[in-house]
Amino acid sequence: MACKFCGPKLSLCGLVLSVWGIIQLTLMGVFYYIRAVALLEDLPLDEHHHSMDSFITNVETGYTQNAYNCWIAALLYVITLVVSGHQFWMNNRSSVSM
Amino acid sequence: MGAMFRSEEMVLCQLFVQPEAAYVSMYELGEAGIAQFRDLNPHVNDFQRRYVSEVRRCSEMERKLRWVAGELPEPPPPPKPERCSLSPREINILEERIDFIESEIQEITRNARNLKSDYLALIELRTLIEKMQTFFQDHSAQRKISASVQIYNNDAVLGHLGFISGVVTTARVPAFEKMLWRISHGNIFFKQAQIDEPLKDPITGHELQKTVFVVFFHGEQIKLRVKKVCHGFKATLYPCPATYKDQLDMLAGVGTRIKDLEMVLEQTENHRRLVLTNIARDISTWMVAVRKEKAIYHTLNMFSMDIVKKCLIAECWVPRKDLTAVQKALENGVKASGSPIPSILHYVPTNEIPPTFNRTNKFTRGFQNLIDSYGIASYREVNPALYTIITFPFLFAVMFGDVGHGIIMTAFAAILVIYEKRFLKIKTDNEIWNIFFGGRYIILLMGIFSIYTGLIYNDMFSKSLNIFGTSWRNVYEDGVLRNHTMLELDPKTAYTQTPYPFGLDPAWQFASNNIIFLNSFKMKLSIIFGVIHMAFGVTMSVVNFNFFRKPEMIFLQYIPQILFLLLLFWYLCLLMFMKWIMYSAVSEDPSLGTSCAPSVLIIFINMMLMKSSEDKPPCRAMMYAGQNEVQRTFLAIAFLCIPIMLFGKPIYKAFLAKKRKQYQQGVETGEVTEKEGHDGGLAEELITQCIHTIEYVLGAVSHTASYLRLWALSLAHAQLSAVLWQRVLVMGMGPPGVTSIKLYIIFAVWAFFTLAILVLMEGLSAFLHTLRLHWVEFMSKFYEGQGYAFAPFSFTDILENEEDDHKPVMETNGGPPE
Numbered sequence: 046m047a048c049k050f051c052g053p054k055l056s057l058c059g060l061v062l063s064v065w066g067i068i069q070l071t072l073m074g075v076f077y078y079i080r081a082v083a084l085l086e087d088l089p090l091d092e093h094h095h096s097m098d099s100f101i102t103n104v105e106t107g108y109t110q111n112a113y114n115c116w117i118a119a120l121l122y123v124i125t126l127v128v129s130g131h132q133f134w135m136n137n138r139s140s141v142s143m
Numbered sequence: 144m145g146a147m148f149r150s151e152e153m154v155l156c157q158l159f160v161q162p163e164a165a166y167v168s169m170y171e172l173g174e175a176g177i178a179q180f181r182d183l184n185p186h187v188n189d190f191q192r193r194y195v196s197e198v199r200r201c202s203e204m205e206r207k208l209r210w211v212a213g214e215l216p217e218p219p220p221p222p223k224p225e226r227c228s229l230s231p232r233e234i235n236i237l238e239e240r241i242d243f244i245e246s247e248i249q250e251i252t253r254n255a256r257n258l259k260s261d262y263l264a265l266i267e268l269r270t271l272i273e274k275m276q277t278f279f280q281d282h283s284a285q286r287k288i289s290a291s292v293q294i295y296n297n298d299a300v301l302g303h304l305g306f307i308s309g310v311v312t313t314a315r316v317p318a319f320e321k322m323l324w325r326i327s328h329g330n331i332f333f334k335q336a337q338i339d340e341p342l343k344d345p346i347t348g349h350e351l352q353k354t355v356f357v358v359f360f361h362g363e364q365i366k367l368r369v370k371k372v373c374h375g376f377k378a379t380l381y382p383c384p385a386t387y388k389d390q391l392d393m394l395a396g397v398g399t400r401i402k403d404l405e406m407v408l409e410q411t412e413n414h415r416r417l418v419l420t421n422i423a424r425d426i427s428t429w430m431v432a433v434r435k436e437k438a439i440y441h442t443l444n445m446f447s448m449d450i451v452k453k454c455l456i457a458e459c460w461v462p463r464k465d466l467t468a469v470q471k472a473l474e475n476g477v478k479a480s481g482s483p484i485p486s487i488l489h490y491v492p493t494n495e496i497p498p499t500f501n502r503t504n505k506f507t508r509g510f511q512n513l514i515d516s517y518g519i520a521s522y523r524e525v526n527p528a529l530y531t532i533i534t535f536p537f538l539f540a541v542m543f544g545d546v547g548h549g550i551i552m553t554a555f556a557a558i559l560v561i562y563e564k565r566f567l568k569i570k571t572d573n574e575i576w577n578i579f580f581g582g583r584y585i586i587l588l589m590g591i592f593s594i595y596t597g598l599i600y601n602d603m604f605s606k607s608l609n610i611f612g613t614s615w616r617n618v619y620e621d622g623v624l625r626n627h628t629m630l631e632l633d634p635k636t637a638y639t640q641t642p643y644p645f646g647l648d649p650a651w652q653f654a655s656n657n658i659i660f661l662n663s664f665k666m667k668l669s670i671i672f673g674v675i676h677m678a679f680g681v682t683m684s685v686v687n688f689n690f691f692r693k694p695e696m697i698f699l700q701y702i703p704q705i706l707f708l709l710l711l712f713w714y715l716c717l718l719m720f721m722k723w724i725m726y727s728a729v730s731e732d733p734s735l736g737t738s739c740a741p742s743v744l745i746i747f748i749n750m751m752l753m754k755s756s757e758d759k760p761p762c763r764a765m766m767y768a769g770q771n772e773v774q775r776t777f778l779a780i781a782f783l784c785i786p787i788m789l790f791g792k793p794i795y796k797a798f799l800a801k802k803r804k805q806y807q808q809g810v811e812t813g814e815v816t817e818k819e820g821h822d823g824g825l826a827e828e829l830i831t832q833c834i835h836t837i838e839y840v841l842g843a844v845s846h847t848a849s850y851l852r853l854w855a856l857s858l859a860h861a862q863l864s865a866v867l868w869q870r871v872l873v874m875g876m877g878p879p880g881v882t883s884i885k886l887y888i889i890f891a892v893w894a895f896f897t898l899a900i901l902v903l904m905e906g907l908s909a910f911l912h913t914l915r916l917h918w919v920e921f922m923s924k925f926y927e928g929q930g931y932a933f934a935p936f937s938f939t940d941i942l943e944n945e946e947d948d949h950k951p952v953m954e955t956n957g958g959p960p961e
Contacts, residue, residue: 062894065894066887066891083607083608087868097621097625110877114877121887
């Protein structure tokens, strides 16, 4: 179990960043999923559309894709959280035992 | 209640204390920290005071304790809380004990040092012999030397080749060799070899680079000279046998001696550690006791003796509310000493200005510090810190309005506040941390207010929240929508006429005139808040005038000042409100329609320049009937206020002085009148008043404009966060897969910049601007800040300060002693 590769500061930084990332990216995913208009600007869209329907499908797929994208990134941050949490715990424990 | 409103009332007290009771009384006062003592013998030299020997004794003990603490391998545990004072006997015991400990540790250290230098010498000798063996054996050229040396040593008469061996510092070797060469005219043979592993100096613990050398020479004369040179170069000479067999014997002997010494050294080190750990437990407690003792005697030195030398007299400033506590401390002192004579406390009426003392708690301290760093309030002056608690976070939040950044700030401050007890225990020298921690409640409030203003601006990391549903709707057909990238929404048709319930309508996020609209809105808000803030500041001066019994100043200064401000600048704000209310896209009257809404700024400028503008049908130049007349009247009154501000006070004073003179001439009393105000009279008064008036009038204009920084910083903040989102975070958007990993990295980058630039840097700049708005724009209207702070005799203050002073010292000799 002695696989300590982060110092106390780095692991704390990872901990904070991943908690923030999980909360924000999950919420952003939810907002993309429910098609929040405020996030429309962030979709990769073409300038010209042939018809209303194609535009709408374009937007819909953009929203869904971004939602999954955000959730996957959130999952990556869950992994980061676990890793840095483990490191943080290791650091704390070693400092206590000293 | 009302403790923050103005500083506390202070009383100058005189204490008559029996010398026996003084110590315990002072101890209690020091624990309570409620009295500021005055030095009653300022002309007496430090060494001529009554309790010099005690102070010196305490300093000596403190020095010893500090030295011992420096010897400790790790910092000692914090002191145990001990609430009772030490009796003189306990102090004596403590002193003896400290003396004993100091000499014991000194002796151990000295012994260890001696042992270590012996050890070093032995090690050097061992290496020397080892190297010598190679010198003698290696080269065939040296065989001859070796042989002749042996002959020389065996039969002193026959051969004449001798040798000296020793160890010298590596840096000196070249000079050493050259010198030897010179004195012997080249008739020596010098051989050297560096010792590979560095040795350690027994005293300093530094590493030493040394070199073994051996010098072969011929004749007694040269031997003496060589010895002298060796002495000059501080080389250590060791006797070394010439034959191989002897060398081996000696090496074995040295080896056993080294082993013995190592054992002894280890035992000494263990003993020393044992002694130190025994001390470590108590040392902080002793240190605290000694420092308290020293502080008490130091304060007692400020007391004066009465004529018969029977009791001590002290003078001190005490808050009126704490008088009972002082009395109790005195009584306890008398009780403890068992003397029949009680201590006496009585008030001294005085003309001196008392110190300013604001009682604070952990929440208000931060805000009070903000005010005090500008200047300590004059005694009993109205205290701006009370209002700062709300206005400071609010004005900050106007510039920092963003829900997301507000949440980050609140979370950070909340952690500091929730775990404050744990953080309080960790005392660090980290200045930035201490600033953040000291201002944790300010940061918490700033964060909460930022969330609020962020909701009002409808900004969360530059994105709007559509909580209640926007009040704008689409009025265009599909075909029109498809052919245009940008369309205009006429408020007459596209707006539902029911405003968005809270804050800014989220539809504005997509508007291309977003910035134009927000600028006009935020600029107006800034001016309105600014004028209210300043008017409040001016009004605070009434409280001061009332309290200091200067009712005439209300008429001569407050009323003209506030009239000037309100008639010009609050009128400007009123025009803004009228413009917001009167003009609308759906109004029946075309003169009140959108195209006819006047520019408030131009109306205001025209008012100041007394220009009248023409009607342009269907629009009217003025907003209401008779506006021109009203404005002229306001302007006239405002300008009439200036001469009142300018001449009111000096004329009133001159009038008063004249009246008093007449009265005195009439009555012809022999009484000495109270001291006449400084001469220079009317002229000086006029000049100061002139400066004040110019400052106020120009200030009213420039300070109003200065509040526009609220708008400017808010704009900058919103735009920066929008740019960060659009240019950085959007890079990670796209179909899931590889972009997710990209998003994972980009989010970290975005989070870093959000923290570093938007929260830290922008937060700092908004903080500084808020500070300026309070110090300059708000407090200049009423605050004098000419007081001096109450500095009570308090153990907690003294101990904290001393710790700061001595920390560097602790660190320098705190290294592990070898």
